Amino acid sequence: MQLKEESKKSGIPANVGSEHLKIGRFLALGVVLTSLIGLLHPSVKYILKNQLLEKDPLQVTMIVLLLTGTMAAAVLLFVTRQKMWLIVFAATTAVGVILLGMQDWVFQRQGFGAIFRRDDAWLVSHFYLGILVTLLMIFSMAIVPDIYKDRSQLWRNIHAIINSFALILFLSQGFTGARDLLEIPLGWQEKFVFGCDYTNKTCDNLIQKSAVWTGSQGS
Numbered sequence: 582m583q584l585k586e587e588s589k590k591s592g593i594p595a596n597v598g599s600e601h602l603k604i605g606r607f608l609a610l611g612v613v614l615t616s617l618i619g620l621l622h623p624s625v626k627y628i629l630k631n632q633l634l635e636k637d638p639l640q641v642t643m644i645v646l647l648l649t650g651t652m653a654a655a656v657l658l659f660v661t662r663q664k665m666w667l668i669v670f671a672a673t674t675a676v677g678v679i680l681l682g683m684q685d686w687v688f689q690r691q692g693f694g695a696i697f698r699r700d701d702a703w704l705v706s707h708f709y710l711g712i713l714v715t716l717l718m719i720f721s722m723a724i725v726p727d728i729y730k731d732r733s734q735l736w737r738n739i740h741a742i743i744n745s746f747a748l749i750l751f752l753s754q755g756f757t758g759a760r761d762l763l764e765i766p767l768g769w770q771e772k773f774v775f776g777c778d779y780t781n782k783t784c785d786n787l788i789q790k791s792a793v794w795t796g797s798q799g800s
């Protein structure tokens with residue numbers, strides 16, 4: 582009888598749940614901020630390259646407001662414990678991240694916008710998978726009270742399933758992020774790389790440069 586009672590007890594220490602929640606909250610905030618930094622860099626680059634500060638200061642103001650507002654909403658989501666505010670800040674953070682990611686569409690920009698989204702290959706896109714895992718982290722923060730309240734354990738199981746998927750997405754972010762790092766040229770290389778004609782697969786600008794260079798070497 583005693584043996585039966587003991588075998589029912591879990592070997593997992595009782596404080597594991599609260600430790601997991603503490604670390605989980607930091608993980609979720611960290612992922613949202615990582616995404617915002619990932620979105621900030623190309624946004625600033627686009628603003629500077631297209632002289633938007635002079636040409637369209639309203640657009641720049643809106644991007645700054647969106648970024649700071651989303652960051653503030655993420656921090657408030659991290660600190661708040663009330664169900665209603667969790668929903669409000671989770672929704673605000675999620676909308677902010679999506680709008681920043683789709684800024685070319687929001688501001689109806691012509692041609693290539695700031696964010697390299699890989700619309701034609703979304704399954705291997707650092708952007709789409711990054712936004713998806715960010716949304717999963719925001720969702721995890723918002724459903725904490727439900728995990729504890731729900732006696733049927735439905736929310737607990739939903740949480741375990743979607744966050745197991747999030748683990749795979751974290752791994753894939755490491756691969757696609759490293760690939761994108763290799764694909765994005767350094768600032769001083771940009772004018773050569775983007776000067777190439779990708780349809781006809783020629784780099785006349787480079788050939789001319791090298792001709793000038795070898796010419797000057799020869800003389």
Ligand code: HEM
Pocket residue numbers: 597598599601602605606608609718721722725728737738740741744745747748
């Ligand atoms: C990749 C990240 C994560 C994974 C793989 C994960 C996985 C899990 C698993 C397997 C459980 C146990 C379910 C059970 O008891 O049957 C759990 C519980 C829980 N998780 Fe997560 N989780 C992650 C992130 C998070 C985040 C970001 C939060 C909150 C912001 C969170 C909050 C919780 C809470 C409150 C519980 C219940 C703990 C308790 O019983 O006291 N988790 N999680």
Ligand code: HEM
Pocket residue numbers: 612615616617619620622623696697698707708711712714715751754755757758759761762765
């Ligand atoms: C939790 C993990 C991560 C998340 C959620 C995440 C999310 C994002 C997001 C949303 C963007 C903006 C969209 C884009 O330009 O593609 C971005 C950009 C980027 N990320 Fe990540 N990322 C993560 C990890 C990494 C890692 C590990 C690396 C490098 C190995 C990396 C490298 C990059 C690069 C190079 C950019 C492009 C920046 C630019 O265009 O100037 N990321 N990330």
